[in-house]
Amino acid sequence: MAGGRYDLITATRTVFRDVGALQVLIGGSMLVPVLVSLVYREWYSALAFLIAAGITAVAGGVAYKLNENAPEPQRHHSMIIAALGWAVTALFGAIPFVLAAYITPSAVLESLVPAGANYQSSLLYFQNPLHAFFESMSGYTTTGLTMSIREPSVGHGFLWYRSQMQWIGGAGMIVLSLAILRQPHGTAGISLYQSEGRSEKLRPSIVGTARAIWKIYVGVTAAVAVYLAVATFVVQPGYGIENTIFDAINHAMTGQSTGGFSTLDDSIAGYDSYAMELVHIPAMITGAISIPVYWGVLSDRNIRDFTQNPQVRMLFGLLGVGVVVLTVFLARWVGVPYNGDPIGYVGRVVTSQAFRDGLFQYISAQTTTGWQTSAIGDWNNGAVMTIVLGAMLLGGSAGATVGGIKILRGYIIARGIRWEVTRVFLPQHAIEDLRIGQRTFKADEANDEIRAAATFAFTYLLLLATSLFVLLAVVPSEFTLADAIFEVATAQGTVGLSAGITGPGMPIVAEILFIFQMWMGRLEIVPVLALVNSIFRR
Structure with a gap:
């Protein structure tokens, strides 16, 4: 029993270290939209990014430093690191949206709306943390489904941030970490590299x-x-x-x-x-x-x-x-x-x-x-x-x-x-x-x-079918079966096209479902299943 508890603590330290290292990089990347916001004089957006960058980098740095001497990950650890790393990154990535939605004055939000338009700034939708998490997960998984139904009204800083999230997520965040910060040797490096669905x-x-x-x-x-x-x-x-x-x-x-x-x-x-x-x-x-x-x-x-x-x-x-x-x-x-x-x-x-x-x-x-x-x-x-x-x-x-x-x-x-x-x-x-x-x-x-x-x-098809049944239970009646099939396929396939179901007014169950689908679809399912399995086994 004591040995099992020791193994669990050791594995947890390994996961925390590598996920923490990833957050240091993500926090640093948030400084780029700070600069973009300053160039376009979007002061409150710049402040939101700066605060979020500090929170993300500090949290990641502490996790990394406290577990710096943890062992290198084995294959199942790497799968957990990938699944948890992407989820935690999406969580921290949502912080700028929430902060900007709350600290930006109404007059400034109105100024972000293009002249002649009669709608509110889409930043207001991110006062709901779930919407912010959805946007961040959609960004980092390169899906493209969005709660920013009027994109120009979020300002140049957040337009850049949304693109930057997708660009980083496209090549792979763990691949980025391997290229810049973490340099494990032997099977540990191979396992981390393969955890994002790469092999060659x-x-x-x-x-x-x-x-x-x-x-x-x-x-x-x-x-x-x-x-x-x-x-x-x-x-x-x-x-x-x-x-x-x-x-x-x-x-x-x-x-x-x-x-x-x-x-x-x-x-x-x-x-x-x-x-x-x-x-x-x-x-x-x-x-x-x-x-x-x-x-x-x-x-x-x-x-x-x-x-x-x-x-x-x-x-x-x-x-x-x-x-x-x-x-x-x-x-x-x-x-x-x-x-x-x-x-x-x-x-x-x-x-x-x-x-x-x-x-x-x-x-x-x-x-x-x-x-x-x-x-x-x-x-x-x-x-x-x-x-x-x-x-x-x-x-x-x-x-x-x-x-x-x-x-x-x-x-x-x-x-x-x-x-x-x-x-x-x-x-x-x-x-x-x-x-x-x-x-x-x-x-x-x-x-x-x-x-x-x-x-x-x-x-993949089994997950798609299960997701379809869940969506059909909550989707409004004006949408057809074909619309529902399309929407679960676009979320899981990280496509981002929409038949009209996705939006700030969608059912909460559907929004959570799509978050899981985007997460599992980008990581090719196995790492997420490994994470779930490790939780229940322990």
């Missing part, structure tokens, strides 16, 4: 791999920001230099993280420009491509690492097919009826609008970015389910910042089914290897890969 090493050491990930991530984000700024200057020269640069940097962060928060009211639809929608499509696709693919292209200086990657090929193939199917369903819905003239003017109007919505929204869903340009809650059920089944469940590439089951797992399961069927027609003693991309697996190895992918997919 870019460098011989885990610390080197973490730093390589962040170098690529920063580089691609910077390139996307320059691209968006230049493209916006060309497409909308009257938008203003300051607005262009601010939007470009923020959308580069939320695009590369496939998070989907926006600086605009109504997301990308706020530009009211088809050209601007087209401009933002590449910013979503770059985030859905695996970081190891970028690493292979840059280190080998060979574009074939990109063109021959099975996940990249499948991503573009799925996008092509999905856009066509969604356009067909939307052509039956968009504003103007066919009137029996599908090849005349009316037909062209309908098809053009359907393709515009289908192109952007399907790519947004498949990449799990979540930028929105259409009222999805008004779509027909066929269009809604096309996005859910064709895009949101699978998501983008493993090793990228996306959510969902991941293309690689879907590819492995599909190849596995074909492999099993092929083996039926072979002689009894024949040896048939399974080839996945550039790797070839023996029968036992292949079975392990297929089993792991299928197990995760089954667990």
Whole structure:
């Protein structure tokens, strides 16, 4: 008994130390929106960030210092550190929202609302701590569901903070900690690295791999920001230099993280420009491509690492097919009826609008970015389910910042089914290897890969089904079954598109449900289950 209690205390110290180290970094990161708020003379927002940064860094520093000599984590400790670390980060990340909502005077809040608008500042919604926690969890998990229903009314400091949360969460907070602060050796580093759903090493050491990930991530984000700024200057020269640069940097962060928060009211639809929608499509696709693919292209200086990657090929193939199917369903819905003239003017109007919505929204869903340009809650059920089944469940590439089951797992399961069927027609003693991309697996190895992918997919769908039943019990009657399916899929897949259920007026049970789904979806379920299991076991 005494030995068991000692092991529990030792494990707790290990978890507290690593979670504390993470909060030191998160607290330091809050100083950036302090500077942004000062630049835009948003004094109360700056004060909220400064206080929150101090609270977060001090709490994390104390936890780290008191347990500095704790043993390195084993595999199950790393899973708990990941689950608890993301939850605690979201909790501390909510503090600036709550503080600003209470300390900002009414007159200042009114000044944040754009001229001519007749709504209140969305900062007021964060007087409810649960809304603030929801926003923070949505940010760090790169989901993009939001309580800031009027984004411009929160001020530039909080617009930046929301984008920054998604950008940090996209590459992984534990990966950030490994790259900057904590440098464990051996299996401890590998376990921490894998706890956020990563497996492929870019460098011989885990610390080197973490730093390589962040170098690529920063580089691609910077390139996307320059691209968006230049493209916006060309497409909308009257938008203003300051607005262009601010939007470009923020959308580069939320695009590369496939998070989907926006600086605009109504997301990308706020530009009211088809050209601007087209401009933002590449910013979503770059985030859905695996970081190891970028690493292979840059280190080998060979574009074939990109063109021959099975996940990249499948991503573009799925996008092509999905856009066509969604356009067909939307052509039956968009504003103007066919009137029996599908090849005349009316037909062209309908098809053009359907393709515009289908192109952007399907790519947004498949990449799990979540930028929105259409009222999805008004779509027909066929269009809604096309996005859910064709895009949101699978998501983008493993090793990228996306959510969902991941293309690689879907590819492995599909190849596995074909492999099993092929083996039926072979002689009894024949040896048939399974080839996945550039790797070839023996029968036992292949079975392990297929089993792991299928197990995760089954667990993912089981969680989704359970969440659907909970949501159906509390969702208002005006929402359809398709709307409910869409909303649980977007939360768990960290997509961020909404059929209209998510908002400050949503049922509390649904809000808590989505928080858990976002948390579990970003960490690929297992770390959260490990945390729950450890609590009940002890």
